[in-house]
Amino acid sequence: MNFIDIIDLLGTVAFAISGALAGYAKRLDAFGIVIIAFVTAAGGGTLRDILLGVRPVSWMTNMDLVYTILISVVFTFIFRKHFAKLRKTLFLFDTIGIGLYTVVGVEIGLNEGLHPIICITLGCISACFGGVIRDILVNEIPVIFRKNIYATACILGGIVYTLLHEMDVPLKYTSVIAALTVITTRTLAVIYKIQLPLPHKDEAAV
Numbered sequence: 001m002n003f004i005d006i007i008d009l010l011g012t013v014a015f016a017i018s019g020a021l022a023g024y025a026k027r028l029d030a031f032g033i034v035i036i037a038f039v040t041a042a043g044g045g046t047l048r049d050i051l052l053g054v055r056p057v058s059w060m061t062n063m064d065l066v067y068t069i070l071i072s073v074v075f076t077f078i079f080r081k082h083f084a085k086l087r088k089t090l091f092l093f094d095t096i097g098i099g100l101y102t103v104v105g106v107e108i109g110l111n112e113g114l115h116p117i118i119c120i121t122l123g124c125i126s127a128c129f130g131g132v133i134r135d136i137l138v139n140e141i142p143v144i145f146r147k148n149i150y151a152t153a154c155i156l157g158g159i160v161y162t163l164l165h166e167m168d169v170p171l172k173y174t175s176v177i178a179a180l181t182v183i184t185t186r187t188l189a190v191i192y193k194i195q196l197p198l199p200h201k202d203e204a205a206v
Helices: 005-023 032-051 065-078 080-084 090-111 116-137 149-165 171-191
Strands: none
Touching: 005 032, 005 080, 005 090, 005 116, 005 171, 032 065, 032 090, 032 116, 065 080, 090 116, 090 149, 090 171, 116 149, 116 171, 149 171
8 A cells, every 4th residue: 555545545545534524413324324425435536537537446456445434434424423522523524634635636637637727627636526525415515615715725835846846855754744734724715714806795795
């Protein structure tokens, strides 16, 4: 298992816990919670693989990811009372997930020899679309459409990754710095309520 595989596995854990917590919050049954956890963890990677023409998509040939999601759901169930006491638990795991998955998506794109802009886009897709599917299934407006810094943080992290890659910075440092860029950017945006300009702000009362 190489370093990117480890990053991918950690991202899977973070997103699976994020999805399971969302399912618990909506009081879904056990099957529903597993489904939400699975699509949160695998949704972005599945779309990325489809765009790259990977057949079958990666999770179908890697049972470690499937087992990781199931174990993460069980872990969340066991410690759900502790998670419930932390108001920002869902935010925490979701933020860690997008940071790690951004790195994975960009690296896969670079390995395919794609243009850096396309690689950054793949990183953003990998990071964001599992959460989009999760939010739609639990009847929420996807966070990517409500908090613009969500996707912007992924793009910024992708830019940092590609720049460091071009500078031949070792992979482990590049991955950690880019992931921390995403996590820090989103966290600071939430703490300080930083948002991109809203084109409809002045029309709210209309």
